[in-house]
Amino acid sequence: MTSAKYRIFLIPLVTVLIMASSVLAMLLFGYRNIEEVKEVFSNRIWIALLNAILTVAIFYFVVKWFNKKFDWNKNWALRFVLDAGLVIVHSYIGMTFIDLLFEFGLFGHDPKSASKEFLYIIPIAMDTLFLVLIELIMGMEEKDKLAIKIACLEKEQINTKYSALKEQLDHHFLFNNLSVLSSLIYEDVNKADHFIQDFASTYRYVLQINQRNLVSVEEELDFINNYLHLYKFRFEEGFEYKVNVKKKLDCQIPPLTLQLLVENAIKHNMVSRKHPLTLSIEAGDKCLIVKNTIQPKKEKEISTKKGQENLIEKYRLLGNRLPEFREETNEYIVIVPLLKKQDD
Template identity: 25%
Template sequence: MDTKLNRSDFMLFVIYYGISTLMTVYEYYNEENYLIEYFLDISAFIILDVGMIMVFMYWLLPNYIVNKKRYIHFTFWAIITMVLAGFLERVVGIYSGGGDWSKLHFNFQWMLNYISNTAESIGLPFGLLLAKKYYENQIMFSTIQQKQKENELKLLRSQISPHFLFNNLNTLDALIDSDTEKAKEYINRLSLIYRYLIQTKDSEVMELTQEMNLAENYIFLIKTRFGNDYDFTITKNVSLEDKFVPTGAIQTLLENVAKHNRAQHGKTIKAQLIIDKDWLTISNTKSMIKTNKDSLGTSLKNLEYRYQLLSDQKPVITDTLNNFSIKIPIIKLSDES
């Protein structure tokens, strides 16, 4: 906890002790106290109270509680400080009340009285200050957490495969010589993908309709690059309105299919993208190429982590001998009617 006092803390003191001063003045007026008692007693009351709080905030709390957890030392010095403050307040009271020093005592019982009077005097303002500090620190902690979350999401969104552009440029180079019309279409689809990535680079989630447009363009790139090695089908069982997924999530899933599977012996990799009410599922047949079964891959791990930051649900992965599927929760930002 930040124990340093700020401008609003001092404003709290001004308001509290302003009200306390008015109440004390009214009390002294009814008791017909001397004028010197107004000035000395009230001044001593405010100075000793604020001084005690400053001692706690700048010395006792940071040195014995916040940093070192030395509770016995804290209690000892707190008692000493409170006894001293109570004694000084008693001295000022006797002086302003006529100077009968026979009323000044310093034995065990009076030490308890000094502690009790000081605790009663600073209890409310100190409690208000600590409550205010706690609330401010909670707000600051929440703000820091939110900023960290936003930065983590942006970092994860930026981790697009470094081979993506390289592979597509190679494919485009081959198409220019063999099929110029298809090369033009390929360039158009690739530019749409990059335009989408640029426009959504700061977005944590995106409408499912927009993500599906990206998916269709990305599937075109895969099929153009690999020919008949992959067969993608899309099934939409529900309306896509008011449904969201993490930005670029579907691209990650499609990329995972192409990255970890290759058509072998003329056997096409079949992939299905199914959209239901609460889940989006991509499943595919598996090839026999060797992959690390203990690893989901960096992209899927990043997607899982993004869901931890965005939702209380997480992707569900099913990996069998012949098939692999991953279900990602659909995020709803508004209640359905």
């Protein structure tokens, strides 16, 4: 199966088929004899093929550039003028070049019997046909890419939903929090009540976003505050956190993004009263910045980096700037891009 990327270069072969059909018609209807046909083929076929290949190559790259700078959907009138101008300019340059070749005798005699208008109309018609075919093929390629992208997003969405439920309802996480709740009930009823509310909010959020691709930043921050509060109850002085996002961010984010980063920070670092783990979330320029202190565990957890890879792939499929992960002095920093608000 021919790759869609190279499908466009089949157009020169169409040119050859058109010429072959024309010659066959000339023979059948007696307009040419076999000797004249041989002369036409030997003198002109390679020139026509070379011209078709050059035209398609030039038009392909110019149209590709037009699609980036002057999208049909944004300004169709300007794009129409540009495409028409491309055909006229290319045809004029091509025929002027051929006229020069005739003058120098490289093509034999100059066909004086044919009018100049006719000589220019044919290239314009052919170039228009090439341009339409190129636009059509590139449009089909974009449609195929979009279909593949949507299919990948749907697959990723299913995987994310399953992974989210599997990880968030992990029995270790559930057991640890129930253990904390059990001790709080005997120590402080009010604290236990607050803990239950945070615990319920955490799981309610996971179930609510199960059918959504994106959530508002406010929703994600409300969730992560409850989630962090659960860890604060569990580790007490061994864990400190700060969510410093004061301004309203009218943006969206893939659900459970912050949870993944918090979970990774706790998974790979020591959390103790002697060495408290500090984590912060703050607003940046069209992004959230998540930082945590680096204090590796003595017995290091095996890291597959699957969570990070899934997060990066999710952003790549959404066509957005990718998250950044880096270490600076004793801090691990993650920059999470925010997405423009759209219908989910």
